Amino acid sequence: MIDLKRDVYEKLVECGVETVYFYPEDFKNLPVISYYEIENSDSGYCGSEVISDVSFQVDVWAEKALTVSEICMNVDEKMSGIGFRRAFAQDLNEDSVYRKTMRYSAKVNNVTLQMYKK
Numbered sequence: 550m551i552d553l554k555r556d557v558y559e560k561l562v563e564c565g566v567e568t569v570y571f572y573p574e575d576f577k578n579l580p581v582i583s584y585y586e587i588e589n590s591d592s593g594y595c596g597s598e599v600i601s602d603v604s605f606q607v608d609v610w611a612e613k614a615l616t617v618s619e620i621c622m623n624v625d626e627k628m629s630g631i632g633f634r635r636a637f638a639q640d641l642n643e644d645s646v647y648r649k650t651m652r653y654s655a656k657v658n659n660v661t662l663q664m665y666k667k
Contacts, residue, residue, distance in 0.1 A: 550589060551601050551659045557584055560627040561607065566620055573610060576646050580611035580620055592656065604654040605633070614640070614647045621649050628653045632664025 554570070561568045561582050568582045588604035607624055611617045617640075625635055633653035641648040656665040 550591075551603065551657050551662075552589075553603055553605075553657070554586060556631060557605055557607075557628070560631050561624065563627055564620060564623045566609075576610065579646065580609065580616055582620065582624065583608045583610070587652065588654070597660065599659040601657045601659055602654065603657050604636070604652060606650060606652050608648055608650045610646055610648050612646065617647045617649050621651065624651065632657075632666065634666035 566580050566582050571585045572583055573581045584605055584607045587606050588602055590602050591599050592602045593600040609617050609620045633655045635651055636654045637652040639650050
């Protein structure tokens with residue numbers, strides 16, 4: 550098993566927006582990025598090396614849809630830059646708060662930490 554939460558967090562913080570694990574505590578200080586791991590499973594073995602399928606969900610929350618879009622472009626660049634592929638994206642509107650949810654996936658070699666877009 551491999552844990553990439555810190556790597557993902559450090560990249561998302563570079564977007565210049567408050568970043569939290571799992572879900573925002575409140576919606577008074579927007580915009581905010583939330584993220585959490587949605588998959589971490591072994592998908593193959595080669596000697597002592599394990600290839601893991603790792604996926605994260607990243608949500609961007611803001612008071613304006615255009616703000617969400619601008620931040621999402623930055624998030625997508627950061628996540629792609631560390632080896633993830635965007636597998637899903639959807640706009641949502643929840644009680645006057647705009648949200649876009651995105652899912653990113655990669656295959657990771659647990660020994661070399663090399664990432665392959667899945």
